[in-house]
Amino acid sequence: SYELTQPPSVSVSPGQTARITCSGDALPRQYTHWYQQKPGQAPVLVIYKDSERPSGIPQRFSGSSSGTTVTFAISGVQAEDEADYYCQSADSSGTYPVVFGGGTKLTVL
Amino acid sequence: QVQLQESGPGLVKPSQTLSLTCTVSGGSISSGNYYWSWIRQPAGRGLEWIGRISASGTTIYNPSLESRVTISVDSSKNQFSLKLNSVTAADTALYFCARGVFWTGYYSYYYMDVWGKGTTVTVSS
Numbered sequence: 001s002y003e004l005t006q007p008p009s010v011s012v013s014p015g016q017t018a019r020i021t022c023s024g025d026a027l028p029r030q031y032t033h034w035y036q037q038k039p040g041q042a043p044v045l046v047i048y049k050d051s052e053r054p055s056g057i058p059q060r061f062s063g064s065s066s067g068t069t070v071t072f073a074i075s076g077v078q079a080e081d082e083a084d085y086y087c088q089s090a091d092s093s094g095t096y097p098v099v100f101g102g103g104t105k106l107t108v109l
Numbered sequence: 110q111v112q113l114q115e116s117g118p119g120l121v122k123p124s125q126t127l128s129l130t131c132t133v134s135g136g137s138i139s140s141g142n143y144y145w146s147w148i149r150q151p152a153g154r155g156l157e158w159i160g161r162i163s164a165s166g167t168t169i170y171n172p173s174l175e176s177r178v179t180i181s182v183d184s185s186k187n188q189f190s191l192k193l194n195s196v197t198a199a200d201t202a203l204y205f206c207a208r209g210v211f212w213t214g215y216y217s218y219y220y221m222d223v224w225g226k227g228t229t230v231t232v233s234s
Contacts, residue, residue, distance in 0.1 A: 045222050049220070090219070
């Protein structure tokens with residue numbers, strides 16, 4: 001199987017920058033996408049193709065890629081950003097066309 | 110804007126078949142380069158992709174579920190459906206349907222930009 005690895009939790013104070021990593025062997029060759037999920041709600045796409053923001057997503061949300069690790073960042077974190085965040089990508093062979101990371105719980109202190 | 114709504118039984122007996130339908134409104138299931146996905150999430154756990162289908166019926170499934178899954182599309186009703194057979198308690202989850210943007214080229218990609226609210230399915234006798 002193919003796995004994407006995320007830290008289980010990240011904590012930041014309001015106004016700081018939160019960074020969540022996602023690691024996988026195929027990430028140098030595959031785009032990564034990020035979803036935000038608040039309790040009791042469906043996931044929402046917040047970053048696609050490593051660093052693109054969908055319409056309506058705040059500019060403080062960003063993404064970057066370097067080798068086998070991609071990073072999702074929220075600058076100037078607000079209380080409303082507290083949520084679970086999932087990365088999503090694929091393996092290189094096409095056997096696993098959609099894989100989610102295990103998710104990261106972002107806590108705003 | 111496009112909206113998706115899952116529907117189906119909330120309770121399924123072990124060994125039986127789980128059947129869900131996703132109804133697409135606000136747009137045609139046949140327009141654009143979209144592939145339509147099913148994803149599930151056990152309570153308190155992460156997301157698991159089940160599979161996807163194109164408007165023309167091309168499917169691809171998660172290898173871990175492939176032997177038990179069938180996804181189909183009915184363009185005349187603007188719906189796509191999920192069947193998961195031989196269910197066990199491990200299939201108890203919140204099931205989402207989603208629209209996905211698919212591109213194949215030097216760098217192919219697939220991401221899900223519109224999601225339904227989800228429907229809970231419990232497998233129990």
